[in-house]
Amino acid sequence: MSTVRKQVMIALAALSLGGAAMAAQADAQAPQAQQRHQWTQQEREAHRAEFQAKMAQHMKERAQKLHDALQLSAAQEPAWTTFVGAMHPAHPEAKRGEFRGLAQLPAPQRMQKMIELSKQRTARMESRLAALNTFYATLTPQQKKVFDEQTSRGMGGHGMGEHRQGGMRG
Incomplete structure (x- = not known):
C-alpha cells in the first residue's frame, strides 16, 4: 500500500473513533440536558414573576421616555395618566387562567370559548x-408627530397595544 493510502486510512480510522467518542459523550450528556430544562412549579412561578417584573419595569421606562419626549403641559397630564393606566395589562395571573x-x-x-376570549380582548382594545x-x-401637532414616531418604532406594526415582546399590552 502506498503511504498516501495508509495516511488516508489512518485519518479515516481516527475520524470514526473521534465521532464515536463524541456520540457517546452526547448520549451521556443528554439526560443531564433534559433534567436541566425540567423546572419545578416553584421555579416556573419564580421565573414568570421575574420576567413580569422586568417587563413591568421596561414598560414603565418606555412610558417615562415617551412622557419626557412629549413635554406635556400640566393640562395634558390627567389625560396622560388615564392613557397610561389603560395601556397597562390586567393582572397576568387572571389572564393566564382563561x-x-x-x-x-x-x-x-373550545371554539365558543376562543370566540368569547377574542371578544374580551377586543373589548380591552376598544x-x-x-x-x-x-x-x-x-x-x-408637534406632540402628535413625536407620539406617532415613538409608538410605531420597533413595534412591527403593532403600536402601543397588543404586542408580545414589548409595548404596553394587556
Whole structure:
C-alpha cells in the first residue's frame, strides 16, 4: 500500500473513533440536558414573576421616555395618566387562567370559548382606543408627530397595544 493510502486510512480510522467518542459523550450528556430544562412549579412561578417584573419595569421606562419626549403641559397630564393606566395589562395571573382546560373541551365548546376570549380582548382594545383618542386629542401637532414616531418604532406594526415582546399590552 502506498503511504498516501495508509495516511488516508489512518485519518479515516481516527475520524470514526473521534465521532464515536463524541456520540457517546452526547448520549451521556443528554439526560443531564433534559433534567436541566425540567423546572419545578416553584421555579416556573419564580421565573414568570421575574420576567413580569422586568417587563413591568421596561414598560414603565418606555412610558417615562415617551412622557419626557412629549413635554406635556400640566393640562395634558390627567389625560396622560388615564392613557397610561389603560395601556397597562390586567393582572397576568387572571389572564393566564382563561386558557386552562381549553384543550379538554369538545371542539364546538373550545371554539365558543376562543370566540368569547377574542371578544374580551377586543373589548380591552376598544377601551384602550378610547383612552388613546382622548389623550391624542389633547396633543399639539408637534406632540402628535413625536407620539406617532415613538409608538410605531420597533413595534412591527403593532403600536402601543397588543404586542408580545414589548409595548404596553394587556
